[in-house]
Amino acid sequence: MKELRLSIYLLLAIIVLSCKGNSIKTAEIKGQRIAIDEKIEANAEIEEFIQPFKQHLNKTLDSTLAYNPRAMVKSDGDLNTAIGNLMADVVMEQAGSVFKSRTGNEIDMVLLNHGGIRSGLNKGNISTRSAYALMPFENEIVVAELSGEKIKEMLTYLERAKTAHPVSGIQIEMDQDYKVTSAKINDEEIDEDKTYFVATSDYLQQGGDNMSFFKNPIELYKVDYKLRNAIIDYFKKVDTLKVDKDNRFIRK
Template structure:
């Protein structure tokens, strides 16, 4: 069974579509607890599929000798960097032009990739949601504002394509955002940006992403994108390695001010 089909099956079983209620009949809330017995007929249907799902989750994809980890609060996020890099890489052939910037949300990354063999189930644990890859257009000024909003919300959401530096004091901080090669961002230039439908829809308080124009929904889930990337690396005999650090340079006093909601930026 393909991973995306397995995910759809699990979602359907977990959240069945309720039947329409006859007029005048009030719905009753029934708590879902361990004491509710399993329906034997449903179990007959689920059992073979569950075995197939379990087997697919154990499928090896790639070796990650160092692992790829989320940073603790205030630290850089190599796992998020990898996800955002893969988003940019996956988006470019789909739109046929360079994608200059990608952003994901650290809160959506639910597990680390620990050293050793990465399996299908590990990617499902990392990305348990059905969020899809979306490509939008933003101006350079809007890209900088997106970075700023992510910085103020969580000390910097994982990005690809830019370098971010904050200098000064918490009372008078200066934010500098450049492209990854150090070149300045033209505020008026229009660029392609890869993100998720969750963030584009307003999730995680990055409102400028909602201004994105000409949205292109790829139909590819972020999870499937990561599965494909790991599978391609494994088939090529390459290891999954964490990206280099240095995308965010933020002094500790400013990180503390972000945490305390006192930063003036």
């Protein structure tokens, strides 16, 4: 045993001594930026392989789901727009039935963000591709149970934002200085002692767009429904879109 230990020590000493004369240098690293543009020729074999999948995908994305009688853009109103109203109403309708079947409760209102509207809707046929352009993100619909006090914080946020954030289920009136003069949910004044079920996106509920009033709700319910999928399902079940600007969020 003693001889074995001595052999191990001797071996380690030889390894250490043999390494002393070696110098370690950092290898030189060179980088080159390669632009991904039309100058790069397509690989014919890969193109042939993906062609059937590409054709199937395009057919699915470009299939007509509904008809839009007039163009909608998110810049066509001060505090509410036709396309923003459409998105909020879609969430109310599509997620509302799922939420009620799971909890027995009704969604009281919806709040989305103006910046989340990523494109307009052209006049004419509306397709799945239209829905992907409108909502390219993987945002999920969630329902936050908020106190009446938190709803008041939400109104203060909207006063500061001065932006057409899409809403449904609530009617808000502001004066010319963007101060709230009236706010009702289900045609009733907001009661700080009540709680309200507010549908939104998981991004906003986590504080996106500085909507901190959504954080730490009384209860948070997942609907397991992507916002984009709700839009697609809505398009599938209607023949013609009938959405306009209204008086749900106005400035007098």
